[in-house]
Amino acid sequence: METKGAGVRVSCLGPEGTWSEFAVRSMFSRAEIAFCRGFREAIELAEAGSTEYCVLPVENSIEGPVTPVLDALTSTGLRIVAEKIVSVRQALLAVGTDIRRVVSHPQALAQCEGRIRAMFPNAEIISVSSTSAGAIEAANREDTAVVGPPWLAQKYGLRVIAQDMSDYRFNLTRFICLGRGRPPRTGRDKTSLTLVLRDDGPGSLHRLLTPFAERLINLSMVVSRPEKEKPWRYRFFFDLHGHEDDSAVRSALSDISSMVTEMKVIGSYPREDWPQTDA
Template identity: 35%
Template sequence: MPRIAYFGPQGTFTEQAARTFGDADLVAVETVPLVLAAVRSGEVDSGCVPIENSVGGAVTATMDALAEDEPLIAVAECVLPVRFSILVRPGTRAEDVKTVASHPHALTQVHDWIAANLPNATPVASTSTSSAAVLVQDGEFDAAVCAPVAVTHYSLETLATDVADVDNAVTRFLLVSRPTRVPEPTGADRTSLAVVIAHAEPGSLASTLSELALRGINLTRIESRPLRGQIGEYRFYLDLDGHIGEERVAGALAALHRNSNQVRFLGSYPKADQSPSVPSAKNTDDDYQAARDWVRRMREGR
């Protein structure tokens, strides 16, 4: 059985994401960098880390840790709706709840729901959603706002589930492993990259985007972070629609590699939503092959 490390503690959304990647021994690890270190050392086969939150934005700790040190690649992704469960000790009724604990981020996302449904409760901050569950189990507080999976770990019961003020908030997670042969394209893939772009070269971001646009490649995400200790240099994190095994993506990656100070390939993996990555007109593998064949014929005078 493969071993998957995940950003713990147990009972969080990251554990819930890790469970979507098939049967595995799950190992909770304290920080994102430590998850990645466990993968790099071979202590585990892969690691599950949050990369992006539709409310809070990029998870910069994950992005930086993936872009530096020994390369790792994403082999799968998981997108979870951010919908909480309210856990209580068995028998507790809504009107009994005087205190409700959770990580401040979680409390923010269920503020209206608490006001409407736990009218007597005072919110209390904890270090994680899981630690709130522990504190409820210990009798310190009355209710915890947790990832649904948390109920499997504690002697608590679910007072309410599917709780969220904002309907469509999601968090995206990646399963990363040591570099390995990239599986064949599935027809619904995403490719992640980190590209260092020097501010001092005017037009270098424009060139990077043109290499993608000219091949009809859609950018599904772009985030930038200043490069540590390098004034005026930025690392861009790009998610592309498509797979390194496809001609258009391979061509774009080669062009970026040729022109950039530093391009790091962060994996080509099936998209969680399985929406097809359809090459635009003139950008299928056959189109690229036909164009190369034409050049060859011209060179040969045929």
């Protein structure tokens, strides 16, 4: 995939001003962005060909996987063609000083909850659909502050009350780009897949992981999600270092094929290291 291009159409979570827009701008030098109300809508635009790519947050270093995105990946025909790791620096923005409400996207609130509680112990913490939606609300209520990107201040007429709101030193979000391509091997790749175990009895997960360990394949993410129509049955999501065309990866996937009822490679794509500049 060419991650720098002109006139590329990309869908992402909106409205304007979110970290999703920042991720798109980081991946594409000039993009026509379709801002969507939810992850599913963003995927559907790319599936229908209205956009060429879809950029979604899939994992945060503090809060872990973005589970609605993982669930959506099971049913789409799109594949992951690139990833981007963004260093997220949340700010607290408002027009007033008597703050009784703090609003933002649930992930942003969770990343900063300790700091919010320390600053405003009696404030109501309210989840909204996006950081930009929270900024719009904060711009219209003097008792409301929003946690979000600092650039929202100028866009919505807010002032920055505090910078670096995160409770932890590092706050990184991994974004994935979905498209229809199949990036070639680079020698430094990642493969994402989802699968359902045939047998969930004792030792079944150990047997599943053994072929990867024997081939020294690093699993950088292992997440389980409930099967919606099968109570107490689970689907697994793996991120592994390597390309699906690597002989070791092909061999491991072949070994586990008899252990699963379903297996889908969501994509093999160049792997990005998290930015070290914050260290």
